[in-house]
Amino acid sequence: MILESQLIKKHQPLYNRKLRYAYKVITLHKIMLPNRILSLTFRETERIRPNDLENIVGVFKSRKEVISYLTDLAKSNGLCPRYLNLEKPARAAPCFWSQLGWCRGVCCGRETPARYNLRVLEALGRVSIRKWPFPGPVLIRESEGHDHRGYIIDRWCLVAEADFDRDNLNVSEYDGTFDNDTYRILVRFIGNPKNAGRITPLLPGSLQKSGLPAVWQTHQIVP
Structure with a gap:
């Protein structure tokens, strides 16, 4: 199952922008x-x-x-x-x-x-939310190799969907809120050494996107 199915399709309408609803x-x-x-x-x-x-x-x-x-x-x-x-x-x-x-x-x-x-x-x-294992947000590619699509995750929260090439990184904003189901999926995904090549740390810098909690850049995204 691709990451999109795990984080979005499986948990609709929580993370589907067209089907958002208030929950407590x-x-x-x-x-x-x-x-x-x-x-x-x-x-x-x-x-x-x-x-x-x-x-x-x-x-x-x-x-x-x-x-x-x-x-x-x-x-x-x-x-x-x-x-x-x-x-x-x-x-x-x-x-x-x-x-x-x-x-x-x-x-x-x-x-x-x-x-x-x-x-x-x-x-x-033994049960607390795990510490985020990166110094900042990360970009998780949807697949290995030259895939140009992924998701920006910050401290276990799905922040944005990303489409990128050699010169640009365009993002579509999500709610950026914490969800237990997504947290468990990410713990398993990030903890699996086989997925290391699909995770790119993002650094503070030049990425501009209205409404996102920070601006980021990375020099490691190479299509």
Whole structure:
């Protein structure tokens, strides 16, 4: 299956410019509280830009899905539901799970904030959005060889469709928002060494396109 089918046809109407529609997702965030305990909170959003990903732990389709994820995360790692926003806070009282032995007691002083925070980060490290492996956007060719068509990707977000030759690079803008399905496709594609020849890093410079989040150039695009 060519990249176009994976990123556009498979996920219509999300990335088809003619069939765009408003959609909402739930984003999960890390917050350091005044008591130095790391808390996880979630909120509904309609659009995730590349710059937003630095502060996002994960993206979910619904409130039900993120609550299920946090519940499993807490049970598997002995985390406190109070600091995962699964239980309402209560003054000077341990969480209900600590009474059952499921929480290790950061909410009542049995576990230090430093130790708890480390365990939270370790648990999240197995499921968090991966760090973008390039210094900037990349152009992914649709096929090997002399193909003159591809896609501009920036921090896991599909930014534009590109048509290029030796002297020009013309782009057609997309929404440039983050999507979990596209993210998983790109993780597999970029992680496969066989695809390295189809990926060209783009550098800050001369490419001008109204509405795109940056201007880029590359000296590596050779038809």
